Amino acid sequence: MSIDRSTNLTYRNIGQSLEVYPHIRGGREENQTTLSKADRDSNLDLPVIGSLVYRKSSAAIEAGDCYSYRKHGNTVGAHIPLRDYCDMARSILVLYSQHIVAKGSTHTPAVSLTHAGGHARTPSEKHRTLGDRVVVQRPHDVPLPYLLYRGCLIFPLSQLVHPAYIYIFREEKNDGQTKTHEERKRGMVMPWSVFWQVLLLLCCLSLDSLGSGVEHATDNSTIVTGLEDDGTCKCKEISVGKMSCQATCMAPPSTDNTNISVLEIRSSTLVGLRVGTLSAWTSLKAITIEDNYHLVEIEPGTFRGMNLVTNLSISSNINLSYLSEGVFEGLDSLVTLQLKKNNFSAFQSFVAALSPKYLPWLRKLILNENPLQRVEVEDLAALNGSLLEDLHLVSCQLEYVQPESLNTLTHLRALYLGLNTLNVSLLAGLIGELTTSGIPLRILNLYSVGLQSSIPENLLNAIADSDITHLSLARNQFQSLRPGSFPIMPHLLHLDLREIVAINFPQGILNGTVAPNLTTLLFGGNRLPGIVPGILLPHLQSLDLSSNSGDSRDRSYFDLGEGMFVNMTSLSYLNLSYNYVRTISRKTFKGLTNLDKALSLKNATIVHIEPYSFSELENLQFLNLEDNIFPSFINLTSSLFKGLMNLKVLLLGGCGIPSLSKDPNVFSPLARLEYLGLERNLLVTLSPQLFSPLPNLLGVDLSTNLIVPWKDEEERVFKNVSTSLQVFMQDNKLTYISPAMIEDFLDVELIKLSGNPFTCDCRYFYRTKLWLGVSNLSLTSLRTTQSSLKCYSPDKWREKPLLEYLDKLDLEETICRFVINPDSDSIFAWIITPIVILMIFLLVFLILGYKYRSYIRYWVFLANVNMRRHGFKARRKIQEGYSNYQYDAFVSYSNEDRNFVVRLVAMLENYEPFLKLCVYERDFEIGSVISESILQSVAMSRRIVLIVSDAFVRSQWCMWELQLAGNKKMFLEGGEKRRLSLRGREDPLVLVRLGQVADTHMTPFLKYLLKTRVYLEWDHEPKRQRQFWDRLRTTLSPPSISISPGPTN
Structure with missing residues (x-):
């Protein structure tokens, strides 16, 4: 790369590619x-x-x-x-x-x-x-x-x-x-x-750092600013004891706040951490330095004197590729160190800094997502004597691990090697070497290491010979499991086989002889057809069978059966979530008398639960039924929860429950319930008896429902609950807070009301204002975050604090007097409201009348025709001649027949008797409404010429013009008492047939006309064409009209 010609100089550590400001474009x-x-x-x-x-x-x-x-x-x-x-x-x-x-x-x-x-x-x-x-x-x-x-x-x-x-x-x-x-x-x-x-x-x-050196804090938070040699930094206390420094921060400022125990430096412009940078933060117990794109250096001694820190994370700093020895000097109490997703490409670039000389109490080291690639025999020599127990090397692109390389970690208990592509023989040799060296390894995670087809025998034999108790083989591919796949593994307690694409689990794979001490089996994410006998091991305490029905696009039925768990007397945890279960019967969980920790049926597509289905689960403490959209015919009644006398947590969120009023005592069997989740349902009202049978209730989540305010003392919801109750009612339909609601909220420990559409209007809050004044209370008495209570409407109060509105509310305003005074209330209800409604109807009528004015004219025209035909309206006399018409004929045709019409106009207007025709392309006024122009032209034309062709019958406009022509025909025919003689012919219609017309397109009226009327047919033979023009001129020539008006009523 010749840099004298480069316009995009590529650096090694200051960014993978320094283009035109990768910092400004986000550095993704x-x-x-x-x-x-x-x-x-x-x-x-x-x-x-x-x-x-x-x-x-x-x-x-x-x-x-x-x-x-x-x-x-x-x-x-x-x-x-x-x-x-x-x-x-x-x-x-x-x-x-x-x-x-x-x-x-x-x-x-x-x-x-x-x-x-x-x-x-x-x-x-x-x-x-x-x-x-x-x-x-x-x-x-x-x-x-x-x-x-x-x-x-x-x-x-x-x-x-x-x-x-x-x-x-x-x-x-x-x-x-x-x-x-x-x-x-x-x-x-x-x-x-x-x-x-x-x-x-x-x-x-x-320019970004210019401005005031101090910002005022809001919401009880603190902002610390300081001017160092590197620039201005703003750090905000985002929660109690937790400080966050972000954005343009180039170094944390000095502080005398000894209550800060957690410091975060994220997404800053920090280039390096130098000695003394953190010297003022001596009270810290945890430090997070993450997502700092520019960070390339940490000087030795930066953490000197920070002997209270137990957790340190230096992660996702993609340009940090080296740590000098002594960087962690002073972190004498550090227990957990995270160095995830940096740019360490070899252990030599940082391992000297991890020496027990500087980190004597380090127990957990996380190096995930660093491109380390290899672990050589001397790579971890600097950790000799370390107390390190957990080593995480997940997704480190490891291709080779020297079997003797981990021998220096004499206290290693957990090794995580997931998402690396490692040779099976190499893994077997590594496990064997650790066993031989006496390393007390107990947890081995081989998540998605590329194992396929069948479980490798040599690897499992090495694990069986070791003291490993927790083994994860998840997300490898063992589609077919058979007896003998696992050797005898007497130490194995926990086995993770999730997402191994297994479709069966035959009996004998993990029986009491193969894994006599196995207590936990995770088999979620596979494709079992249901509860199969081979997986029901009597000695299991925890069983995960979630997500065995496939994804939402290809879900298969998961058969729970009846009485399948009768021998699972030791089971205390069962996960059946994300399966296509549909029905739960009384015998589904028969035998699970000791199931006490949890039963999870989240998103199990349950559409029917029989009463007393959970009656045998007397010791169960946690039940999850979330995201099962119960049909409307499922009534939640107390019989559904019979037997759950020790249940402490019940989750019913996202179940589409519209009401709990059919059985106000629906939760009465749950006397020991401590937390109830009813969020994301369709609840509108709450029964006053709903929570009364739950004296131990500590938390209830009612957020994201449709709950409306309750007004009266008799409707109080939390009247007889524990004073330690925490209520979450965010994102409902509470438009105001009534006095009854305030009394309820004063009886609980915490209430969350953010996201409700409070209408800051006197009509909703005047009684609340009066009650607060009489009771000498304020909304500040509620145990809630006052800043979360904001007005939603009207616009002038939108996003403003509700407390501010109540302080400024004037009860003497006119609108308030209307609402407070019953007489004024009646006036408002019986006079103003009807006037407003009438004005709205009138406005809608005028808008529709203007929009459909052409149709209205047409309907009026038809009404006039009908009234004249039946003699209800006198007919105006028509003078002899034709001076009252503007055109001799209106020509109705399809655009596809335009060439013929051009010739027709020329032949009729340029030769005797020099007729005047109305053609829309020439005679319609530009900008006018088409329907209005057609109505006017038909009314001003003596005759109507229909150019009937296949294109004509397919045109909607032509069909409408045909209907108008028929209406004019009926109008001129009159009733029996009146006749109009037009040279012996009474019909204003003239039909010209142009080619063949498909019967399927013709309307009944057009078929009638063609069968009952003499029409002209165009022919391509010249002699017949001359006859055609002569006959058409004769038909359309001006008539001699005599009028004989009939008697009028």
Whole structure:
């Protein structure tokens, strides 16, 4: 990778790919480019040089300093405030030194400071290593100009040296003292394209940090701010004793709050953790440093003096690839250390920091999702003497584990190797070596390690010979299990066979001889057809058969049978969730008299439960029936829960329960119930007797229902409950809080009401306001989070605190007087309400009348026709001639017959008797409504010419025009008392048939016309065409009209 031509310089540790600001676009892992080995090696081409830089030690650094590009004479450079540059330069120097050390090389070519325009190198330059940094020395005979501006470092671009690069330097300090002239000759070079990216990024961060140094806390939280050399950091106390630092935080501030026991640093711009950064946080017991994209270094001694910390997580920092020895100095009490999802590619890059010299009480080490690949024999030698018991190496891309590599962990009890692809023989050898060495391994997790077809015999024999009691083989593939698959395993207590794609479990696989001490069997996520005899081992205490019906797209019936558990007298835990069970009968759980810990039937598609189905489960303490959409015909009655006298937890969330009023004492058999989950149902009202039979109830979840307010004292729901009860009623339909509700809520320990659509209107809260005043109470008396009580409507109060509305509520407002005074209430109910309703109906009528005005005109036209035909309305006299018509004929046709109509218009209008036709393409007014134009044109035309073709009968508009023509025909025919003589013909319709017409498309009226009327038919023969035009002109020629009006009533 030639960096003098690169516009996208790829770094090893400061981001998998430093494109145009991966920090600004989010730095998502999927958007990053993982370098190949060749690419990583090629990055060693980055030149590093040394030169002299100067800064006044007494210069003040202002918080608002931004970054700029300046020119003075022939000297060009950039200035960046020292507090930001130090971390930038430090990270750049450190990352390349770590890369070189990791590769085992200390030689890096450098740029020659000559006038050459190419990328010349000087192999004679010497390199030296200081700690974990690589610093390059070079002769001092090349002058590099510098600028001094507002006490900030100036980073010069050399004159005529290498125009493609900018040279960046930093000045190190030691205990406040400036280092010697010789030690300050450190710096580096980067391409201009990369420099501008870094410069713009820093400027964005600087602008983001401007503003007040202190923010006021809300909701009893605390915000701590401080100005360090690295910039401003804001940390918020998100819960009692827990502080969180995020976003632009570059170092936690100092604090004197000794109540903080947990510190989180997440998604920050932190580049490195230095000695003293956490010195003020001496009361911490847990530290989380996660998702910090820029973090590349943690200095030894950073945690010095933090001897109370027992849990430390440094995870998901994808550019952290090295931990120096002594990094964890001071963590004398650390028990659990998480180093998940960093960028450690070898144990040598961090294992020295885990020495028992620094972590004497370390018991649990989690290294999941680091690309370690191999575990060699000496990789864990630094842990010799450690008390480490749990080692997690899940998803570490392990391909090889030296059998002797774990012998130094003499206290190892749990080994997790899941999601690695390891050779079976290698695993067997590892287990055998640990057994031979006397390592007290008890838990082995081989989750999804690529085992297929059948369980490997040599691996199981090695496990059988060891003292392993807990074995996980989940998510491997053993479709067919048969007797003899497992050797005799006398120590095995817990076996996990979930999601192994098994379709059977024959008898004899794990009988009392093979696994005599087995107490827990996890067999969920397979495809058993139901409860099979082979899996019902009498000595089992815990059995998981969940998710054996497949996914929701391909679910199969899971047969529970009747009396299948009669011999399972030792069973105390049973999980049947996510199966297609449908029905539970009285004999389903027969024999489970000792089932006491839990029975889970969550999302089991239960549609019917017989009464007394749980009557034998007298010792059961936990019952989960969540997410079974009970049909409406299932009535929850007390008989359903008979026998559950010791039940403490009942979960009925998401069951579609519309009401519990059919049996107010439905929970009466559950006298010892402590928690009841009724969330995500369809409950609207609650019976006052519902919770009375539950004196030990400590919590009830009624959230996400449709519960409405209750008004009266007789409707109180929590009147006879324990004072320790906690009630969760979020996201219901509570539009107000009545006095009866307040009395209920005062009797419980905690009430949650957020997410309810409170209507901040006098009509809903005036009685509450009056009652609170008389009782000398306030909503602050409720044991709830006041900030969660917010108005939902009207808009002017939306999202404002309900307490604020009640404080400002004026009971003397007009609307309040209407509501308070019964007479005013009657006026409001009997006068204003009908007027409003009438106005709404009138408005709707006007809108519909305007929208359908053309149809209304048509209906009026038909009504007039009918009234004239029956003599209810006098007919206007029609004058002789045809001066009262605008057109001789209206032509109705389909667009597919347009060519014929064009010819027809030309033949009838250009030759005697020079008729005037109405054609919609020519005569309809532009912008007018089509239906209105058709009505007007038909009314103004003496005759109607129908061009009947197959396209005509398929057109909806043509059919409507045909209906109009029929109506006009009936209108002109009149009744028996009136006749209109039109040259001996009374019919205004003229039919012209154009080609064949399919009978299936014709309406009955059109068929009638064609059978009872003489019509013209177009022919392609010229002689017949002349006859056609003559007959059509004669038919449409102006008539001599005589009117003989009939007698009128």
